Amino acid sequence: MNIRILITLLFGVTLFCSCQPKQLPVNSLAERVTEGTSKDRILFRMTPEKDDVSKDYFEITAEDGKVLIVGNSDLSLATGLNWYLKYVAGIHLSWNNPSQKLPEVLPLPTGKIRQETAMQNRYYLNYCTYSYSMAFWDWERWEKEIDWMALHGINMPLSITGMEVVWYNLLKRVGYTTEEINEFISGPAFMAWWQMNNLEGWGGPNPDSWYQQQEALQKKIVSRMRELGIEPVFPGYAGMVPRNIGEKLGYQIADPGKWCGFPRPAFLSSEDEHFDSFAAMYYEELEKLYGKAKYYSMDPFHEGGNTEGVDLAKAGTSIMKAMKKANPEAVWVIQAWQANPRPAMIDVLNAGDMLVLDLYSEKRPQWGDSDSMWYREKGFGKHDWLYCMLLNFGGNVGLHGRMNQLVNGYYDACAHVNGKRMRGVGATPEGIENNPVMFELLYELPWRAERFSPDVWLQGYLKARYGGELSPEVMEAWRALEHTVYNAPKNSPGEGTLESLLCARPGFHLDRTSTWGYSKLFYSPDSTSKAADLMLSVAEQYKGDNNFEYDLVDIVRQSNADKGNALLDEISQSYDRKDKENFRKQTQQFLELILSQDSLLSTRKEFSVSSWLAAARSLGNTDAEKKLYEWNASALITVWGDSIASNQGGLHDYSHREWSGLLKDLYYLRWKTFFEQKQQELEGKASGEVINFYGMEKAWAEKVHEY
Secondary structure, three states: OOHHHHHHHHHHHHHHHHHOOOOOHHHHHHHHHOOOOOOOOEEEEEOOOOOOOOOEEEEEEEEOOEEEEEEOOHHHHHHHHHHHHHHOOOOOOEOOEOOOOOOOOOOOOOOOEEEEEOOOEEEEOOHHHHHHOOOOOOHHHHHHHHHHHHHOOOOEEEOOOOHHHHHHHHHHHOOOOHHHHHHHOOOHHHHHHHHOOOOOOOOOOOOHHHHHHHHHHHHHHHHHHHHOOOOOEEEOOOOEEOOOHHHHHOOOEEOOOEEOOEEOOEEEOOOOOOHHHHHHHHHHHHHHHHOOOOEEEOOOOOOOOOOOOOOHHHHHHHHHHHHHHHOOOOEEEEEEEOOEOOHHHHOOOOOOOEEEEEOOOOOOOOOOOOOOOOOOOOOOOOOEEEEEEOOOOOOOOOOOOEHHHHHHHHHHHHHOHHHHHEEEEEEOOOOOOOOHHHHHHHHHHHHOOOOOOHHHHHHHHHHHHHOOOOOHHHHHHHHHHHOOOOEOOOOOOOOOOOOOHHHOOOOOOOOOOOOOOOOOOOOOHHHHHHHHHHHHHOHHHHOOOHHHHHHHHHHHHHHHHHHHHHHHHHHHHHHHOOOHHHHHHHHHHHHHHHHHHHHHHOOOHHHEHHHHHHHHHHOOOOHHHHHHHHHHHHHHOOOOOOHHHHHHOOOOOOOOOOOEOHHHHHHHHHHHHHHHHHHHHHOOOOOOOOOOHHHHHHHHHHOOOOO
16 A cells, blocks of 8 residues: 555544544443433533633533533533432432433423532541441442442542551561551451551451452542542541551650550651651552542541640641642641541641541531530631531431531531631541432532522422322321431430430340430331331332332331330330239330341341341452451441450440341340340349340351351
């Protein structure tokens, strides 16, 4: 072939290719979440906003019988896609329903829909979430979660998967053996508290394959996040070192004390000559594996960490200096929880270098709400901050939220003098895959400029959730929930959901299942019973609707749990009166309720302990690995720690789960043993034996289950 012709052909092909529109990442996202039904039906166009570059926006219109979504970033387009699916197509994607086919006739918007936000930061996750919900996720599950993040406009999620590999490499570099490293790094289910400087080694030692798997997984996670315009928040270096590093390497360390009975890792003094070099090595190893980050999360002295003898201003300055050396553009992300962040540590830092997560804004805000028990008059001073919803503790199961407080608190914060430094919102739950309504509400706040009625919003949410017009019964059921479980009093006792006493270590006159929880209803149990009855009355009408059927099970479960809490009060009174006959009847009802609850929850994989344990076992390559991972999964939701941490430290049942399998095989056994003993006492046949509940829990956790 003539060389000129060949060159001309090649040039033409190159020119043709360069003129083709670039495939946006949101196209692949749309294909995944619509199960391959969006191609050439939903069009995306990237158009930066010329008037105001400080805002994100999206517009939804119809064009030639297709849906056109225009936005100024990949995430704005993804958020627009979710808005279209919810409010035009009547499709609500959530954890129980992560993807759904589009209808054959594509619903088109009747006019232009435009939403915009000046809230540039939308944060997601808590260290605890990685243990209570995500400890045993594989790439398939992670891919769905990253899609969910993009659909909700989240642009800065905490990302701690595979960080143990950073520490493994770092400690190898300073002379630790593999055995010594594994005495420091926790097992898979307890990584959150190891990363938060709360404990060492518990749940390990980890096999080499664990580190290899997690490194490969994190590289996939980070790659997909960045592809979609999501910036991961990596853990930075805040001074944590192994407790034995002083005797091993001569470092000058402070002892932060204990956390719930666990000795904490040591704190490397910022005045020690090794602090800067150790921090530099940490960031080097982190960057080698996963690249630089724009945000680094650090929480020194978390949850009661001892600061005695620590120069807080010097510590804050040294931590910031080490981070800025790794990336001069980076921002330190810190949690506002209890006494943290210490004013003495952050007041010396420059504005713009720190982003504070007001972790529990819906109940105990620190941004400047004078009604809060964690009130800070000036909020976080000169530092930027995010309005965050915590919602869930321990991954506990239960309908729960503060809809009115969440919405009004957000707009109150916007209007407050301290709101000038607010930069967005965040969800910081200890556990996810629950209460989807609350997460939907939170992540729409930045996109709604004006204060709105949660009641009106709820109607739109339910139409999307159930795919069309609502029956009066469904609306009435949800109104009952809206005015009870989803509007918990701001200063009600406990943490998170009202706890189900079906899951509690047995006793009389109980007011909680976990040490820091609460179970006394602030509403009549008839409210949730009414909601359950109404939903059941129209169940046939919604048969096959995944979202409805998930909610139906969850609402009936809540009604049963509330009945159980009320019934235990009656049982306690019968025991006090020494009413043997009523005690026998009522305790039998309570035990039957546990089994009934177990049977109900076995109909959904989301409420079955088998799903949790199977995910853990699936990550193991050998029988020994499978057993280790299953024990981690089982221990976390029962004993949590050793007998000291469990009993004296208060951690037993902190992560209780109202799940099938666990109800029948552990909670039922505990209550049956307890009731039988107390019945014997009433009959005058007391044995005087103390029931070893920890022993029961430990036996269940150590068992290889076959659910």
